[in-house]
Every structure is written in structure tokens, then in C-alpha cells.
Amino acid sequence: MTITIPTYFHESSPKNDIVHYIDGNTIVLLNRKNETERSRINLTQHLIAFGIEGEKYFHSLEDDTVLYKNEAIFLKKGLFLTTEKVLESNNYKSILFFFDDNLLLDFFNRNGKYFMNLNSKKVSESYFKFKHGSNLEAYINSLLPYFENESLLTEPLFKVKFEELLLNLVLSDKEHIFKNFLINLNKKNSYSLSEFMKNNFTRNLRIQDFAYLNGMSVSSFKRNFEKAFYLTPAKWLKEKRIEKAEFLLQASDKNVSEVAMEVGFENPSHFIQVFKSYYGVTPKKYQKKFSY
Numbered sequence: 001m002t003i004t005i006p007t008y009f010h011e012s013s014p015k016n017d018i019v020h021y022i023d024g025n026t027i028v029l030l031n032r033k034n035e036t037e038r039s040r041i042n043l044t045q046h047l048i049a050f051g052i053e054g055e056k057y058f059h060s061l062e063d064d065t066v067l068y069k070n071e072a073i074f075l076k077k078g079l080f081l082t083t084e085k086v087l088e089s090n091n092y093k094s095i096l097f098f099f100d101d102n103l104l105l106d107f108f109n110r111n112g113k114y115f116m117n118l119n120s121k122k123v124s125e126s127y128f129k130f131k132h133g134s135n136l137e138a139y140i141n142s143l144l145p146y147f148e149n150e151s152l153l154t155e156p157l158f159k160v161k162f163e164e165l166l167l168n169l170v171l172s173d174k175e176h177i178f179k180n181f182l183i184n185l186n187k188k189n190s191y192s193l194s195e196f197m198k199n200n201f202t203r204n205l206r207i208q209d210f211a212y213l214n215g216m217s218v219s220s221f222k223r224n225f226e227k228a229f230y231l232t233p234a235k236w237l238k239e240k241r242i243e244k245a246e247f248l249l250q251a252s253d254k255n256v257s258e259v260a261m262e263v264g265f266e267n268p269s270h271f272i273q274v275f276k277s278y279y280g281v282t283p284k285k286y287q288k289k290f291s292y
Contacts, residue, residue, distance in 0.1 A: 005043060006045060009028050010026070016032070018147045022153065023158075025098060025158070026045075028095070028098075029147040038059075041079065047098055048073070048074050049073050049094050050096075051072075052069065053092060054069075056084055059083075062126060072129075077215065102216060105185065105186060108183070112183065136168055197225070238274060245260070245262075249283055
């Protein structure tokens with residue numbers, strides 16, 4: 001069986017786990033008293049995990065690695081195998097941060113200037129390890145009080161702590177692997193969202209479908225979309241589809257139903273209603289003006 005996370009922590013997480021859900025991001029204090037068998041994991045968001053007690057084994061396409069106490073690991077969203085080992089403490093404990101690209105991109109936009117002079121190279125690894133250091137250990141210990149008192153971790157405070165986390169990881173990234181990942185993520189996102197939407201707006205997809213295909217939550221997708229297009233996704237999609245429909249009605253012999261399907265409307269009646277709201281006439285009457 002494959003475990004989809006972070007969904008698992010919202011639906012069937014053991015009672016010993018403490019889960020915070022803040023603006024589409026999930027933060028978990030994982031607490032296990034027994035060792036676990038090897039598990040199949042489907043990560044639908046990126047993950048940063050901190051070791052507190054015990055050991056966590058990760059198995060990726062590239063190789064196997066172990067997360068020890070006071071270490072951190074960044075896993076890109078994707079498929080992994082994991083095993084938890086309980087040591088002399090009779091306990092396995094770790095802190096998990098799940099998040100979408102938008103938080104990383106926001107961090108990069110404000111801080112990338114400090115490491116943009118790197119010789120950027122493509123990062124193919126599915127995970128990055130961060131070894132024990134005094135700064136990282138102090139950061140991990142600073143998180144624990146927020147799980148003892150759930151009301152402390154508000155959305156503004158979460159953003160501050162996440163910013164602190166990423167700064168710690170950048171400073172610990174001696175081989176520049178994580179920095180290069182952020183640089184390439186920024187290049188990919190700046191191209192992919194706008195180009196993807198321009199190339200795919202006629203597909204009969206919902207906004208949540210477009211968000212999923214771009215690896216974002218719906219709220220993250222809407223925020224990034226409005227930064228790129230200065231319109232909401234719903235308004236932009238409607239305008240682009242009607243604009244394409246107008247061209248097809250003028251330049252082709254396709255009937256109204258065919259045009260509706262080609263520009264992404266599943267229901268011709270809805271298409272007629274939307275088109276009339278823009279042009280004051282039905283698509284069929286509009287098309288007649290250009291027929292000879």
C-alpha cells in the first residue's frame with residue numbers, strides 16, 4: 001500500500017502525532033514508539049524533515065540515506081520508501097514541514113540575489129542532506145514549544161519560522177546543491193506557469209486541475225497566477241477562451257458546438273451565455289456576420 005502524504009496526517013494520523021495545518025502547509029511532530037516496516041510514500045508536496053530521536057531511512061531512485069538526530073533532509077515531491085528505527089530512547093521523533101513551490105519561490109525572490117552569482121547547474125537529486133550543526137540544532141529545538149502549545153503557531157509566525165529555516169539550510173549548503181535547486185526552480189516557474197497556461201487554456205480543465213498539474217495547491221496557484229497575469233485564473237481563462245472563440249467563429253466553418261468544445265467549454269449552452277455577455281449577440285448570430 002502506498003501512503004499519500006501529507007494527506008495521511010489529516011485523515012488517519014496516529015494520536016501521538018501533533019499536526020498543524022496553516023494556509024495549505026502541514027507541520028507535523030512525528031512520534032513513534034515502535035519501529036515501522038518499509039513504507040511506500042507518495043509525497044504530493046516537498047518535505048523538510050528534522051531528526052530528533054531515532055533514525056529514519058529513506059530509499060530513493062538514486063540511493064539510500066539515513067536521517068540522524070539534529071540533521072535535516074529536503075525531499076522533492078515524488079515517490080520514496082521509508083523505514084523508522086527506534087534506538088535506545090525507545091522512541092522515534094521528527095519534525096516534518098510539507099509545502100508547495102510558492103513558499104520557496106517567495107523566499108528566492110527576496111533572498112536569491114545573495115547567491116545568484118553561482119554557476120547554476122541542473123539538480124537531478126531527489127533529496128538533499130544537511131548535516132548536524134549548532135545553528136540547525138538550535139533551530140530544531142526552537143520549534144518544539146510550538147507543538148506543546150498549538151495556539152502559538154499562527155500563520156504570520158509560521159512564515160517567520162519557515163524563513164528562518166530556509167536561511168539555515170542555505171547557510172548549511174556548502175556544496176550549493178540546495179541553492180542551485182532554488183535557482184532552477186525559479187527559472188522553471190517563471191517560464192512554466194505563464195507558458196503552460198498560454199499553451200493549455202483551451203483544455204477542458206478546472207482551476208484545481210491546472211493547479212495540480214503545476215504542482216501547487218489551489219490557493220498557491222491563484223496567488224502565483226495573479227502575479228503572472230494580473231487577473232484571477234477564472235477571469236483570464238474566460239477572456240482567453242472567448243477571444244479564441246471569436247477568432248474561430250470568424251475564420252472557420254465550425255459550428256457553435258464545435259467551437260465551444262475547442263476553446264474549453266464542455267457545455268455549449270454555457271458557452272453561448274458567456275459569449276453573449278461579452279459581445280451582446282449569440283455566437284451563431286456573430287458568425288453570420290462573417291459568412292459569405
